[in-house]
Amino acid sequence: MSDQALAAPPVAGRSLWQDAGSRLRRNRAAMASLIALGLIALACLIGPWLTGHAYDRVYPDYVRAPASLESHPRAEAIPAAVQRVAARIRATPGDIAAEGDSVRLTLTSQRPIDQRLLVYFDRSDQFGTARVVSSADDGRRLVLEVPVEHQRFLFGTDGNGRDLLTRTLIAGRISLAIGLLATGVALVIGVVYGAAAGYLGGRIDMLMMRIVDVLYALPFIFFVILLVVFFGRNFILMFLAVGAIEWLDMARIVRGQTLSIKRQDYVLAAEALGVPTGDILRRHIIPNTLGPVIVFVTLLVPKVILLESFLSFLGLGVQEPMTSWGVLISDGARAIEGAPWMLAFPAAFLVTTLFALNFLGDGLRDALDPRDR
Amino acid sequence: MLPFILRRLFTAIPTLLVVVTLSFFLMRVAPGGPFDLEQPLEAKVMANLRRIYQLDQPLHAQYLTYLGALLRGDFGPSFYFRDFSIAELFRQGLPVSMRLGASALLLALAIGGPLGVLAAFRQNHGADYAVMGFATAGITIPNFVVAPVLQIVFGLTLAWLPIAGWNGGALRNSILPVVTLALPQIAVIARMTRASMIETLRANHIRTLRAQGLSGTTIALHALRGAALPVVSYLGPAAAALLTGSVVVENIFAIPGIGRYFVEGALNRDYTLVMGTVVVVAVFVLVFNLVVDLLYALLDPRVRLD
Numbered sequence: 001m002s003d004q005a006l007a008a009p010p011v012a013g014r015s016l017w018q019d020a021g022s023r024l025r026r027n028r029a030a031m032a033s034l035i036a037l038g039l040i041a042l043a044c045l046i047g048p049w050l051t052g053h054a055y056d057r058v059y060p061d062y063v064r065a066p067a068s069l070e071s072h073p074r075a076e077a078i079p080a081a082v083q084r085v086a087a088r089i090r091a092t093p094g095d096i097a098a099e100g101d102s103v104r105l106t107l108t109s110q111r112p113i114d115q116r117l118l119v120y121f122d123r124s125d126q127f128g129t130a131r132v133v134s135s136a137d138d139g140r141r142l143v144l145e146v147p148v149e150h151q152r153f154l155f156g157t158d159g160n161g162r163d164l165l166t167r168t169l170i171a172g173r174i175s176l177a178i179g180l181l182a183t184g185v186a187l188v189i190g191v192v193y194g195a196a197a198g199y200l201g202g203r204i205d206m207l208m209m210r211i212v213d214v215l216y217a218l219p220f221i222f223f224v225i226l227l228v229v230f231f232g233r234n235f236i237l238m239f240l241a242v243g244a245i246e247w248l249d250m251a252r253i254v255r256g257q258t259l260s261i262k263r264q265d266y267v268l269a270a271e272a273l274g275v276p277t278g279d280i281l282r283r284h285i286i287p288n289t290l291g292p293v294i295v296f297v298t299l300l301v302p303k304v305i306l307l308e309s310f311l312s313f314l315g316l317g318v319q320e321p322m323t324s325w326g327v328l329i330s331d332g333a334r335a336i337e338g339a340p341w342m343l344a345f346p347a348a349f350l351v352t353t354l355f356a357l358n359f360l361g362d363g364l365r366d367a368l369d370p371r372d373r
Numbered sequence: 374m375l376p377f378i379l380r381r382l383f384t385a386i387p388t389l390l391v392v393v394t395l396s397f398f399l400m401r402v403a404p405g406g407p408f409d410l411e412q413p414l415e416a417k418v419m420a421n422l423r424r425i426y427q428l429d430q431p432l433h434a435q436y437l438t439y440l441g442a443l444l445r446g447d448f449g450p451s452f453y454f455r456d457f458s459i460a461e462l463f464r465q466g467l468p469v470s471m472r473l474g475a476s477a478l479l480l481a482l483a484i485g486g487p488l489g490v491l492a493a494f495r496q497n498h499g500a501d502y503a504v505m506g507f508a509t510a511g512i513t514i515p516n517f518v519v520a521p522v523l524q525i526v527f528g529l530t531l532a533w534l535p536i537a538g539w540n541g542g543a544l545r546n547s548i549l550p551v552v553t554l555a556l557p558q559i560a561v562i563a564r565m566t567r568a569s570m571i572e573t574l575r576a577n578h579i580r581t582l583r584a585q586g587l588s589g590t591t592i593a594l595h596a597l598r599g600a601a602l603p604v605v606s607y608l609g610p611a612a613a614a615l616l617t618g619s620v621v622v623e624n625i626f627a628i629p630g631i632g633r634y635f636v637e638g639a640l641n642r643d644y645t646l647v648m649g650t651v652v653v654v655a656v657f658v659l660v661f662n663l664v665v666d667l668l669y670a671l672l673d674p675r676v677r678l679d
Contacts, residue, residue, distance in 0.1 A: 213388065214388055214391045214392060214395075216610075216658070217388055217389075217392050217655045217658045217659060218392055218395065218396065218651070218655070219617075219635070219650070219651055219654040219655070221620070221635055221636075222396060222635060222639065222647065222650070222651055222654075225635065225636060225639040225640070226399055226400070226403055226639065229403045229404070229405070229639065229640075230403060230404075302512075302513065306513075306515055309515055309517075310515065310517070310621065313515075313517045313621060314620065314621075314636055326515075329515065329517070329518060330517060333517055333518060333520075333521040334521075336521050336522070336525055337525065337529075343518070343521075347514075347518055350513075350515075351510075351513050351514055354512075354513035355509055355510075355513050358509050358512065358513060359509070
C-alpha cells in the first residue's frame with residue numbers, strides 16, 4: 001500500500017437525505033411543481049399589496065366586470081357614466097370631450113345647479129373631484145373638468161364589484177394557511193401516537209389502535225359539522241380541530257414503520273445502553289419514519305384544502321368579507337353562466353396548487369423509496 | 374369461514390356501541406336544541422314539546438331509552454321532519470343513495486381498473502402520462518366544480534340530459550350524478566392499480582410467465598390478482614362512503630337520497646336523524662371492512678381467516 005493511497009481524502013458518505021435530494025432534483029415534474037408552489041405562495045403573500053385594490057373594497061359601478069387587461073372605464077363607456085352622474089345632479093350633460101386623463105363637459109339645467117351636488121362625480125368609481133372651469137347664466141350652465149380614475153381588474157370583479165385578483169390572492173393565503181395548519185396538527189399527533197403505539201407494542205398497542213379503529217367508523221363529516229357547531233365560525237380553531245381528526249392515517253403509517261424499525265440493531269443497541277424510552281423514540285425511531293410521513297403530508301395538504309372548500313360550499317367555512325378558494329369557487333359555480341371568470345380563476349389557482357402538491361408528493365415518494373426506480 | 378364472519382360480527386358490536394355512545398353525547402353537548410327557533414317558542418309550548426320527545430328526562434335516561442329502542446330496530450321519530458320517523462326517511466332515501474353509489478362504484482371500477490393496468494404496462498410512455506394526468510385532475514378538481522360544468526355542458530349547451538332531478542331513477546337523470554361521483558374514484562383506482570401493478574409485474578412468478586412467452590393479456594390477468602389487493606382495501610371504506618350518499622352531489626342534482634340528512638340533521642339538531650345516519654354509516658363501514666377481509670383471503674392464499 002503506497003503512502004499516496006493513505007493520504008487520499010476519505011470517501012465522503014452520502015446520507016439518505018442527500019441521496020433523495022439529488023433524485024428529487026432530477027425529477028422534472030416535481031421540481032416544476034416546487035417552483036409553481038413557491039410562486040403561488042409568494043404571490044399570495046405579497047400580491048394583495050401590489051394589486052392596487054383592497055380585498056373588501058366594493059366598486060358598485062363595476063359589478064361583474066369581465067376579466068381584461070384594459071383599464072376601466074373604457075373610452076366608449078365614459079359618456080354613459082357621465083350621463084348617470086349628471087342625472088343625479090339633475091342636469092343635462094353636453095359637449096363631452098375626453099382629454100387624456102380627464103373629461104371636459106358642460107352641464108345645463110333649468111334652475112341654477114347646486115355645486116355641492118358635484119360630489120356625485122367623486123362618489124362614482126369612474127371619476128375624481130370635478131373642477132368648475134366656468135359658470136354662466138347664473139349658474140345654470142357649468143363647464144367642468146373631471147379627472148377620470150382608471151381601474152384595472154385583471155381577473156374581473158365578483159358579484160359585489162370587488163377585485164377578483166386581490167380576492168383570489170387573499171383567498172390563497174387562507175387556503176394555504178388552513179392546509180398547513182391542519183396538516184401540522186395531524187402530523188404532530190399522528191407521529192407521536194403512532195410511534196408510541198408501535199414502539200410500546202403489546203396490549204398498549206392493541207388498545208391504541210382499537211381507538212383509531214373506532215374513530216374510523218365514526219363518520220368524518222359528522223365530526224366536522226359538530227366542530228362548526230362548537231367553535232362557531234372561528235376557522236382557526238376549527239382547522240386545528242380538523243387536523244386533530246386527520247391524524248388517523250398518519251398514526252397507522254407511523255406505527256407500521258415503527259414496528260419494523262424497532263427490530264433494527266441500532267435500536268437494540270440504544271436499549272442495551274439504557275437510553276430512556278422517550279429518547280429512543282425521539283432520537284432513533286421518529287427521524288427514521290419521516291420518509292413516508294413527508295410523502296403523506298404533501299398529499300394531506302391538498303386533502304385539507306379540498307375539505308375547506310367543501311365546507312365553504314356547504315356554507316360552513318370562512319365568513320365574508322374574508323374568503324378562501326373554496327368560497328370563491330362555490331360563488332363562481334353559482335354564477336357560471338353569466339360570469340365564467342368568477343369560477344375560472346380561483347379554480348385555476350386551486351387546481352394548480354393541488355396538482356403541484358400531488359406531483360411533489362409522487363416525486364418525494366420516488367426519491368425516498370428508490371425501489372421503484 | 375362462517376365462524377370467522379360470526380366472530381367479526383360479534384366484535385363489531387362493541388365498536389358500534391362506542392360509536393353510538395360517543396356521537397350521542399357529542400351531539401347533546403353541542404349548544405342549542407331541536408326546537409330553538411329564531412323567535413323562541415312560548416315556555417309552555419316548549420315544555421310540552423320537550424316532554425313529548427322525552428327531552429326533559431336526565432341525559433343518561435334518554436341514552437338508555439334510545440339504546441333500548443335501537444336494539445328493537447326503532448330509530449325514533451324525526452325532530453325536524455315532524456311527520457316522518459327516521460326509519461321512513463331512510464326507507465325512502467337509502468335505496469336512492471345506494472343505487473347512485475353502486476352505479477358510480479361499478480363505473481369507477483370498469484374504467485379505473487383497465488386504465489391503471491394500461492398505464493402500468495406502458496410505464497413512462499405517452500399512455501402512462503395521459504392516464505396519470507387524468508387521474509391527478511380527477512383527484513384535484515372538486516366535485517362541486519365538476520357538477521356545474523357538466524350541467525352547463527350536457528344540460529344547457531348540448532341539452533342532451535336533464536340538469537337535475539331524480540325522476541324515479543330514470544337512466545337519463547342518473548348519468549350526470551353518477552359520472553360526477555365516479556370521476557374522483559376512477560382517478561384513485563387508476564392510480565392505485567397502476568402502482569401495485571408495476572410492483573407485481575416485477576415479481577418472480579410474472580417473470581416466469583414472461584419467460585414462457587405468454588401473451589400480454591394472460592400476464593395481465595395473472596398479475597391483476599396480486600395487484601388487486603391494495604385496491605380492494607381502498608374500496609371498502611370508499612364503497613361505504615359512496616353508498617351512504619354524497620351531500621354535494623345530492624344537493625346540486627336535487628336527488629332525494631340520505632347524503633343531505635347529515636348536514637341538515639346536525640344543523641337543525643335533529644338528534645335522532647343524526648344518530649340514525651351515524652349508525653347507518655358505521656354499519657356500512659363495518660360490513661364493508663368485513664367484505665374486504667373476506668375478499669383478501671380469497672385473492673391472497675397466504676392470508677388466513679383466523
